[in-house]
Amino acid sequence: MRHLVLSDIHANLEALEACLADADIRGYDDVLILGDVVGYGADPNAVVDRVRELEPVALVRGNHDKVSVGLESADGFNAVARAAARWTTDALTPSNRQWVAALPRGPLVVDDDIQICHGSPVDEDEYIFGPSEAQLALLTTTRNICLFGHTHYPAVFQALNGTMEGTRVASAVEAEIVLRTGLKYLINPGSVGQPRDGDPRAAYAIVDAPAGRIEMVRLPYPVQVAQDKIRKAGLPDPLADRLASGR
Ligand code: ZN
Secondary structure (H helix, E strand, O other), rough: OOOEEEEEOOOOOOHHHHHHHHHHOOOOOEEEEEOOOOOOOOHHHHHHHHHHHHHHOOOOOOOOHHHHHHOOOOOHOOOHHHHHHHHHHHHHHHHHHHHHHHHOOOOEEOOOOOOOOOOOOOOOOOOOOOOHHHHHHHHHHOOOOOOOOOOOOOEEEEEEEOOOEEEOOOOOOOEEEEEEOEEEEEEEEOOOOOOOOOOOOOOEEEEOOOOOOEEEEEEEHHHHHHHHHHHHHHOOHHHHHHHHHHH
């Protein structure tokens, strides 16, 4: 069973289409969505439509999804994120707003091997950047593989009997992770639509738990097209600028 894992798409249609085209070639059986489908980018409706077409078997909401549909206030956001959330609220069609508002809170169990969340399995809004946060999260996971997003940094944390066994960050390289039996994994595929690890290429993963393999993929997409749309939409300029630097 090959799961296509998409996180932090952030209304970037160009990045999403590039990932889907690449994933079609590699092959996958179903789709898992780790939240932040909208917010920041200029195509919230086209992206939600595309994700709905994919009929994900499991999906969770992200903080930007919540704020964009009024489930949470934008108080915790900086000015740029707040402006983007307000713009997204106005842009979403009633049907898509309803769909975003109905996205479930993580963590969510997918099958015997996998669970998914947006921030961490403890708290959907928590950031897991380093091994100390990862270790705490790994103590609470109920499956051997927990997929998360939110930081926009591809990362692989692994633990044996509750103790960290290693950290691998697959930034800037396409990597195949071979899973070892007995270890618990916390894996961030990186962000489809707004990478922040210094590599502007879109990031996603294909997870095959029974085969013990994870493909961490990076691939170029038409960044300039996405940037032009952001500027034309009247969204804050820094949102367009950062796509080129991947920061
Ligand atoms: Zn995000």
